Amino acid sequence: MSLDRDRAERLSLRRRPLVARLLEGADELAVIAGLGAPAWDCAAATGERALTFPLWGAMGGAAMMGLGLALAQPRRRVLTVTGDGELLMGLGALVTIGAAPAANLAIAVLDNERYGETGGQPTATAGVLDLAALARAAGFREALTVRDQAEVERARSLLLSAPGPVLVDFKVRAEDLPIVMPEKDGATLRDRFRRALGVA
Amino acid sequence: MDWPGAIFEQLKAADVRQLAHVPDAGHARLLRLAEAEPKVRVVTLTTEEEGIALLAGAWLGGQRGVLLMQSSGVGNCINMLGLAKTCRLPLLMLVTMRGEWAEFNPWQVPMGRATPGVLAAMDTAVLRIERAEDAAETVAGAVRLAFEGGPAAVAVLIAQRLIGAKTFGK
Secondary structure: OOOOOOHHHHOOEOHHHHHHHHHOOOOOOEEEEOOOHHHHHHHHHHOOOOOEEEOOOOOOOHHHHHHHHHHHOOOOOEEEEEEHHHHHHOOHHHHHHHHOOOOOEEEEEEEOOEEHHHOOEEOHHHOOOOHHHHHHHHOOOEEEEEOOHHHHHHHHHHHHHOOOOEEEEEEEOOOOOOOOOOOOOHHHHHHHHHHHHOOO | OOHHHHHHHHHHHOOEEEEEEOOOHHHHHHHHHHHOOOOOEEEEOOOOHHHHHHHHHHHHOOOEEEEEEEHHHHHHOHHHHHHHHHOOOOEEEEEEOOOOOOOOOHHHHHHHHHHHHHHHHOOOEEEEEOOHHHHHHHHHHHHHHHHOOOOOEEEEEEOHHHHOOOOOOO
C-alpha cells in the first residue's frame, strides 16, 4: 500500500483559519466552493455571502464552474475553493483550464489527503500524486504546494492577484470540524450570486 | 443546405458567448464557424460533463453558452445534469447522433439508442432535427425554451441521417 493514511493528521496547516485568511477583506472576489468541507469552511469564514456559490453536489465540477465564470467575468477575480477528492473526480478540468486559460482564475485545493465526508478514506494525494505538478504540466501559470503557515501569505497573494490560472495545493490537517451549512437551495444561490454581480 | 451555418446564425442571434465541446465530425463545420467568430469563446473539453459545469459558471457570470457533443457523450453527463436541474440553470446542448441510421460501428449503438431516454430521465427537454431546413427553427425554439422558458435543460438531437453516415473510407 503506497498511501499513508496517517500523514495528514500530522500536517500543520488548519483549514478553517486558512480559508478565513484567504477570504478576509476580499469582498469583490467571486468564489465557487466545492462540495463538502470546503463549502463548510467558506460558510464558517464568512457566513452567507452572495458572491460565494457553495456546491452540495456536482462533484468534479467546481474547477470548471470557476472557468466558465472567469471567462464570463474577465475583470473579476474568481477563486474555486475545493477539496482533493472533488478535484480528482474531474481531473481533466486541469487540462481544459490549461488549454483555455483565464488570467483571472485561481484554484485553492484544501488537500487533507482524505475523502473527509465519507469516513476519511485516503485519496491519491496521500501517496505520490502531486497536484501542483499536474497543474504545471497542464499549463497553469503558477502552481505550488503549501505546507507551512509561513508560505500562506505569498500563496494568498498569488491566488488573489497573480496572472492565472493559478493553483495552490494546501496540505491541510485531517481533522473533524463542526459542519457549518450554507444555503442549499440552488435557485436561491443562483439568484443572489447573479444579483451581486449585477447580471440578474 | 448549410444547416450548420443556419444553427450558428441562431446561436449568434441568441448572444451565445461560450461554446464548449468534445469534438464530433458532425459538428466540424459549426466548430470552424465558432472559432472564426471573435465574440464566441470556444472551450475544448476532456469530457462532456465538464461543459455542464462550465456553462453553469458562465450563466452565473451573465453569459449564455452552448454544449456540443456526440450521443456517446450524453452518458458522461448524467450526474452533472443534476446541477442544471437543482439550480434551475439554462443548459443548451446540441447532440450529433450516432448509433442510429446506417451506423456501421456496433460500439456506438447502445449509447445512441439510450440517448433520448437518458436525457428524459434527467428531466431534459429533447428536440430533434431530421431535415436541414428545420435546423434554424428547431435551434431557435431550443434557445427560447432553455433561456426563457425555464430556465431549463434542453438537448437538440441532430439525426445521423442528416449528418451522413460515418465511414472510415473517406
